[in-house]
Amino acid sequence: MSSQRTGAQILWEALHREGVEVVFGYPGGAIMPAYDALLESPIRHVLVRHEQGAAHMADGYARTSGKVGVAVATSGPGATNLVTGIATAMLDSVPIVCITGQVGSRFLGSDAFQETDITGVTLPITKHNYLVTRAGDIAKTIREAFYVARSGRPGPVLVDITKDAQQAHVTPEWSDEPVRMRGYRPEHRAGAEDLARAAEMIDRAKRPVVLAGHGIVKANATGLLHELVEKTDMPVASTLLGLGGFPATHRLSLGMMGMHGEAWVNHAIQESDLLLALGMRFDDRVTGTLETFAVNAQKIHCELDPAEINKNVRADVALVGDVKETLAALLPLVGERERRAWIDRITELKGDSAVRDIQRMPHRGALFAAHVMHDLWRITEGRALVVTDVGQHQMWEAQYYKHDHPRKLVTSGGLGTMGFALPAALGAKLASPGDEVWVIAGDGGFQMTACELATVAQEGIKLNIAIINNGYLGMVRQWQEFFYDGRYSATPLKSPDFVKLAEAHGLFGLRVTRREEVEPAISRARGTAGTVLIDFRVEQEDAVYPMVPAGAALHDMIRRPSPIVETATDVEWAGFAPAHGRDE
Amino acid sequence: MPDVRLRTYIMHVEDLPGVLNRVTSLFRRRGYNIESLTVGRTEVAGVSRMTIVMEADDDAARRIEANLYKLVNMLRVEDTTSRPCVTRELALIKVRADNANRAHVLQLAEVFRARAIDVAPEALIFEITGPRDKIDGLAEVLAAYGIVEMVRTGAVAMLRSAEAAVEQPQITNAA
Numbered sequence: 075m076s077s078q079r080t081g082a083q084i085l086w087e088a089l090h091r092e093g094v095e096v097v098f099g100y101p102g103g104a105i106m107p108a109y110d111a112l113l114e115s116p117i118r119h120v121l122v123r124h125e126q127g128a129a130h131m132a133d134g135y136a137r138t139s140g141k142v143g144v145a146v147a148t149s150g151p152g153a154t155n156l157v158t159g160i161a162t163a164m165l166d167s168v169p170i171v172c173i174t175g176q177v178g179s180r181f182l183g184s185d186a187f188q189e190t191d192i193t194g195v196t197l198p199i200t201k202h203n204y205l206v207t208r209a210g211d212i213a214k215t216i217r218e219a220f221y222v223a224r225s226g227r228p229g230p231v232l233v234d235i236t237k238d239a240q241q242a243h244v245t246p247e248w249s250d251e252p253v254r255m256r257g258y259r260p261e262h263r264a265g266a267e268d269l270a271r272a273a274e275m276i277d278r279a280k281r282p283v284v285l286a287g288h289g290i291v292k293a294n295a296t297g298l299l300h301e302l303v304e305k306t307d308m309p310v311a312s313t314l315l316g317l318g319g320f321p322a323t324h325r326l327s328l329g330m331m332g333m334h335g336e337a338w339v340n341h342a343i344q345e346s347d348l349l350l351a352l353g354m355r356f357d358d359r360v361t362g363t364l365e366t367f368a369v370n371a372q373k374i375h376c377e378l379d380p381a382e383i384n385k386n387v388r389a390d391v392a393l394v395g396d397v398k399e400t401l402a403a404l405l406p407l408v409g410e411r412e413r414r415a416w417i418d419r420i421t422e423l424k425g426d427s428a429v430r431d432i433q434r435m436p437h438r439g440a441l442f443a444a445h446v447m448h449d450l451w452r453i454t455e456g457r458a459l460v461v462t463d464v465g466q467h468q469m470w471e472a473q474y475y476k477h478d479h480p481r482k483l484v485t486s487g488g489l490g491t492m493g494f495a496l497p498a499a500l501g502a503k504l505a506s507p508g509d510e511v512w513v514i515a516g517d518g519g520f521q522m523t524a525c526e527l528a529t530v531a532q533e534g535i536k537l538n539i540a541i542i543n544n545g546y547l548g549m550v551r552q553w554q555e556f557f558y559d560g561r562y563s564a565t566p567l568k569s570p571d572f573v574k575l576a577e578a579h580g581l582f583g584l585r586v587t588r589r590e591e592v593e594p595a596i597s598r599a600r601g602t603a604g605t606v607l608i609d610f611r612v613e614q615e616d617a618v619y620p621m622v623p624a625g626a627a628l629h630d631m632i633r634r635p636s637p638i639v640e641t642a643t644d645v646e647w648a649g650f651a652p653a654h655g656r657d658e
Numbered sequence: 659m660p661d662v663r664l665r666t667y668i669m670h671v672e673d674l675p676g677v678l679n680r681v682t683s684l685f686r687r688r689g690y691n692i693e694s695l696t697v698g699r700t701e702v703a704g705v706s707r708m709t710i711v712m713e714a715d716d717d718a719a720r721r722i723e724a725n726l727y728k729l730v731n732m733l734r735v736e737d738t739t740s741r742p743c744v745t746r747e748l749a750l751i752k753v754r755a756d757n758a759n760r761a762h763v764l765q766l767a768e769v770f771r772a773r774a775i776d777v778a779p780e781a782l783i784f785e786i787t788g789p790r791d792k793i794d795g796l797a798e799v800l801a802a803y804g805i806v807e808m809v810r811t812g813a814v815a816m817l818r819s820a821e822a823a824v825e826q827p828q829i830t831n832a833a
Contacts, residue, residue: 197680198687202730205676222730257672257733381724384717 081209082111082240085173088216089117091248094144096504097173098122098131102148103188105175107240120500120533123525125152127497129159130523132170134461134498136163137484139505140294142223143170149177150188153234154195158491160230161199165488166288166315169228171219179207179236192234201229209242214249221253226260227379228292262380264393264400272350272374272391273407276306279348279372281416284310285331285360288487289353289378289397290319291480298401299352300324305405307413309420311339313354314468315487318477323456328420332360333622334469337631338423340622344629345419346371353377353397356386357488362628376400441589443467443542443612447474449592450512450540453600458482458538459509461502463495463519465549467542469618471514482509493522496539500526503535510538510600517543517569527579530605538599539607541572544614552617556632576607583607662715664693665739666815667722669708670700672731680729681708690714690722694747694812705733709814742818748785748811749793750775754804755782763803770796781806789813 079087085108089097096118101109112119122128125147132143147156153174163170177186193203202222204215212235219231276282290299296319303310303326310320311331320327328339340362343349349371354360361367364386375382375389376397383392393400447470450458456476461484462468468485477483484502486494495515503511520541530537542548551565576583582602586595586609599606619634671677678697685692693711700707714722719737726735738745751772755763756779764774767784770792776783786796790813797808 193676194679197676197683201728255730258730259727379724379728381721381728383724385721 077245078243079246080107080111080240081212081235081242081244082107083114084209084212084244084246085216085235085240086111086115086117087246088213089144090115092216092220093141096120096135097144097146098128098135098501099146099173100125100128100148100152102150102152102175104149104177104237105146105152105173105240106148107237108146108173108175108235119146120504120529122497123528124523125155126158126493127500127523127526127529129156129170129172130162130491130494130497131501131504132172133159133163133166133168133494134484134501135505136168136170136501137166137498138459138481138502138509140292140481141169141505142220143168143501144173145170146173148175148188149192150190152188153190153192156232157195157199158493160196160232162486162489162491162494163230164199164201166486167228167292168230169223170230171216171223172230172232174232174234175240176205176234176236178238180238182207182236192232196232199230200232201227203232204234206233206235206239209239209244210247212239213246217249217253218255221255222258261396262378262394264376264395264403268391268393269400269403269407272393273404275348275372275374275391276308276350277409277411280413281342281346281419282306282308282348282350282413283328283343283346283371284308285313285343285349285351285354286310286316286319287313287352287354288315288319289376290316293353293378293396293398294480295353295398295401296320296480298398298405302401302405302408306408306411307417308350309342309417311335311343313357313360313487314472314485316354317472317483318480321478322476323478326417330472332357332628333362333624334473334618334620335360335622336473337427337620337633338420338425340620340628340631341423342420343368343371344627345423349373351375351377351387351389352401355379355382358386358624361386362622362630363625366627366629368628439588441587441592441610441612442616443470443544443610444474445589446540446542446592446610446612447471447514450596451475453593453596454510454512457510459484459502459506459511461485461495461499461511461513463513463515464490464492465516465519465547466544466552466616466618467514467516467548469549470542473618492516492519494519496520496523496530496537497526499537500530500533500535503537511536513537513539515539515541516548517541517545517572518547518567520572521569524575527575527581527607531579531581535605536603537605538596539576539605541607541609542612543569543572543609544612544616545569546614549618551615552621555615555617556621557623572607572609576605581605581607583609585609585611587611662713663739664711665714665719665737666743666745666813667708667710667712667726668736668738668815668817669710669726670733671706671708671729672733673699673704673706674731677706677731678708680731681710681726684725684729685710685712685722688722688725690718694810696812696814709812711813736817738815738817743815744818745789745813745815746787747790747793747813748787749797749808751784751786751797751800751808752781752806753784753800754780754806756780759803763800766799767796770799772796
């Protein structure tokens with residue numbers, strides 16, 4: 075009898091054995107046995123205010139640490155509240171494990187109180203999921219779940235455990251053997267012939283561009299990428315999630331490609347004769363219309379997931395496997411090259427871009443989001459761990475905060491989940507307590523998960539929060555301006571007083587309306603022990619430039635008008651759009 | 659799409675609750691249209707076999723295979739489309755036939771090697787097994803007499819020769 079343990083106790087022991095130190099969750103009826111057993115576990119629990127926050131925290135924790143993040147929720151609404159966070163992790167290939175309580179096994183399928191078929195609901199947005207109805211299956215399932223989540227192309231795994239399975243007593247069987255699964259074969263290795271062909275293409279190329287994606291960061295392949303491009307003198311363009319995978323300040327770094335990539339980056343890709351795509355999947359946001367994408371370039375596609383090969387862009391050579399292993403194999407095969415003519419051409423392509431840059435505009439007191447990003451980068455010496463939300467500020471961050479190190483930018487790329495930043499930052503801070511963490515969010519997205527300010531306060535976590543407040547759902551407003559004849563439908567946004575909101579949570583808040591206040595505010599936040607929220611009242615109708623309209627060719631960009639037009643002044647920040655808006 | 663054609667996949671999957679759902683969910687999510695799907699047990703305990711027929715071009719076919727392999731419960735996928743294999747389908751067809759034309763209908767069915775398995779005063783039920791086009795042919799001929807109802811199982815397929823579609827499953831070790 076003494077060796078017997080409840081399923082709930084086995085659950086925590088299994089998590090502990092996987093190296094879990096912290097979980098993010100919210101209790102409820104069907105998960106109560108697990109929460110009772112939690113009291114005897116050394117694992118730290120962070121009580122969230124909404125389960126979506128738990129999934130994003132696990133996600134931020136995983137992206138920052140490279141380990142598996144864990145979220146816990148009850149059945150029914152608890153489980154369905156995780157869905158957005160799970161889908162976010164799925165599209166960005168982030169390893170998280172979600173544990174959900176489920177009604178007792180004899181009530182399954184009876185529409186019992188708080189019953190949801192969560193394995194059915196999450197089937198298309200998890201890498202795999204499990205329904206566990208017996209205590210004896212918990213230990214093995216948790217091991218498998220962690221293995222599936224982190225191996226191959228990582229992704230979210232959900233484990234749904236019935237209440238009776240949590241309560242039942244069994245003698246646990248622990249195994250230190252490697253996980254064996256009959257049908258799951260996540261490992262691939264690029265073939266020698268393909269590697270040789272790829273090397274030959276690289277040697278021959280006159281205008282090559284490396285496209286560095288999230289895979290570089292995930293595979294910890296930054297060092298090898300560095301070696302490869304130094305040896306071959308190939309410029310590197312990054313996807314949004316690839317930022318930091320190659321140092322932004324390196325002479326061969328071009329910057330971000332795609333819809334809001336800098337003009338010269340997209341032009342370089344369009345003029346290239348070889349694209350070496352590393353751990354990226356040719357998302358529509360980085361290619362523009364496919365028919366016109368880099369038509370003269372051969373493509374080498376290094377990718378872990380064979381299902382991505384030829385999905386959007388046809389590869390001349392596919393190197394399927396872990397990017398780090400592929401680069402290690404490729405490196406000795408390529409010859410040293412100097413490509414001065416090509417590098418000079420790209421410099422020429424930069425042309426007047428720098429002049430159009432908002433940093434070069436005469437300073438008239440108005441505050442642009444770009445100022446905030448640039449100053450933040452300068453003051454933090456590019457070393458902060460930045461967690462962004464989704465929208466205009468996300469693109470400005472990507473353009474103006476130069477990331478030189480991997481895993482220092484956490485952002486929702488594939489799903490584009492507003493509300494991601496604050497909870498993800500909390501997870502990131504717990505994964506890397508020594509880092510200076512900055513949340514950058516818009517006034518819209520921040521309010522989607524602003525309830526997690528209470529979690530930040532309760533857990534005593536130090537974050538720096540920058541709200542880029544323009545009184546609009548800015549990115550949608552920008553699209554309305556460009557493509558919907560300036561008809562601002564449901565984008566003007568009236569927000570609460572964010573400074574008071576911070577204060578209501580016992581946190582420190584301050585407001586910035588002029589450019590000269592930016593630096594003191596950032597310094598104040600950095601020098602304060604607790605979480606500080608800064609409400610940056612920025613230019614209301616600024617747009618992200620350049621922009622490749624959806625469905626246009628990558629070189630077909632809308633550029634920043636010159637001279638730029640300032641629509642608001644530092645004195646009268648309207649706060650609510652109709653005051654200066656479109657009502658004729 | 660020049661190379662769009664009907665393709666037949668043989669799949670071996672772990673016989674667990676929800677696996678059929680995972681497979682069909684994948685086809686639905688990726689927007690592939692299933693022509694037919696059959697599922698049943700195999701000679702190996704704990705392994706189910708599916709035959710799926712669908713329309714796809716070469717590129718899509720390769721991606722479908724790669725996506726199917728991403729399912730954790732998927733043991734093996736075989737695109738039999740361009741390999742020697744036998745494909746069979748079974749159909750039951752109820753057709754109108756009375757004293758006046760019953761003999762004639764039976765004769766026609768005989769040409770297709772269909773068996774009459776039920777005779778009623780005003781209808782016959784035929785059972786026919788064969789490749790898809792043979793069943794299509796019979797249905798077309800019988801249509802003139804009035805098909806009351808028809809049910810088809812969808813194709814099952816098997817590679818020719820002594821080769822098995824499913825090899826010994828590999829075991830993957832955790833890193």
